[in-house]
Amino acid sequence: MQYLTPDNPVFVTYAIAAALMVLKLMGQGWLTVYRMMKSGWGGMVNPEDLRQSALNPHPHDDQLEVSDYVDRSRRMHRNDLENIPGFWMAGLLFVFAAPPLWLAQVTMYGFVLARALHAWAYLSKQNHEVRATFYTVGSLIVIYMALHALVVLLG
Numbered sequence: 424m425q426y427l428t429p430d431n432p433v434f435v436t437y438a439i440a441a442a443l444m445v446l447k448l449m450g451q452g453w454l455t456v457y458r459m460m461k462s463g464w465g466g467m468v469n470p471e472d473l474r475q476s477a478l479n480p481h482p483h484d485d486q487l488e489v490s491d492y493v494d495r496s497r498r499m500h501r502n503d504l505e506n507i508p509g510f511w512m513a514g515l516l517f518v519f520a521a522p523p524l525w526l527a528q529v530t531m532y533g534f535v536l537a538r539a540l541h542a543w544a545y546l547s548k549q550n551h552e553v554r555a556t557f558y559t560v561g562s563l564i565v566i567y568m569a570l571h572a573l574v575v576l577l578g
């Protein structure tokens with residue numbers, strides 16, 4: 424059986440979830456840029472960012488101060504980087520382990536939902552427990568998929 428084809432519904436499930444996670448990861452960088460722009464190019468991180476330029480005609484030292492508004496998006500981005508690549512790889516291995524379609528849908532769409540809710544919790548400053556719950560669900564799904572693939576592929 425060919426695993427990585429549009430004829431395999433488990434692969435299609437993976438491809439949809441993986442593409443959504445690409446958009447989340449790339450979009451997070453743009454949210455940081457948007458928040459920097461909105462705050463008058465606050466939340467910059469490098470001394471050279473204070474050189475006068477067309478984008479930043481009136482640089483001032485305050486621009487290097489940590490801005491929670493901008494840094495929150497950076498933290499979200501870092502957290503995505505700690506979780507989404509693991510999903511891409513474990514998800515692909517999971518496809519090769521040929522799980523039933525329902526299990527692929529629950530785990531893969533479950534991961535997407537968990538990351539979306541983690542982003543919502545982070546952006547809207549929910550209590551730590553709320554954000555941690557969604558992080559935990561996503562993380563456990565990735566760990567489960569990797570273990571499942573290991574067990575099946577090792578035979």
Ligand SMILES: N[C@@H](CCC(=O)N[C@@H](CS)C(=O)NCC(=O)O)C(=O)O
Nearest residue numbers: 498499501502505551554555556558
């Ligand atoms: N690098 C993470 C590892 C653990 C983790 O991802 N925790 C979740 C739930 S508390 C989180 O949202 N951490 C905040 C973050 O990474 O900015 C950390 O230092 O918090």
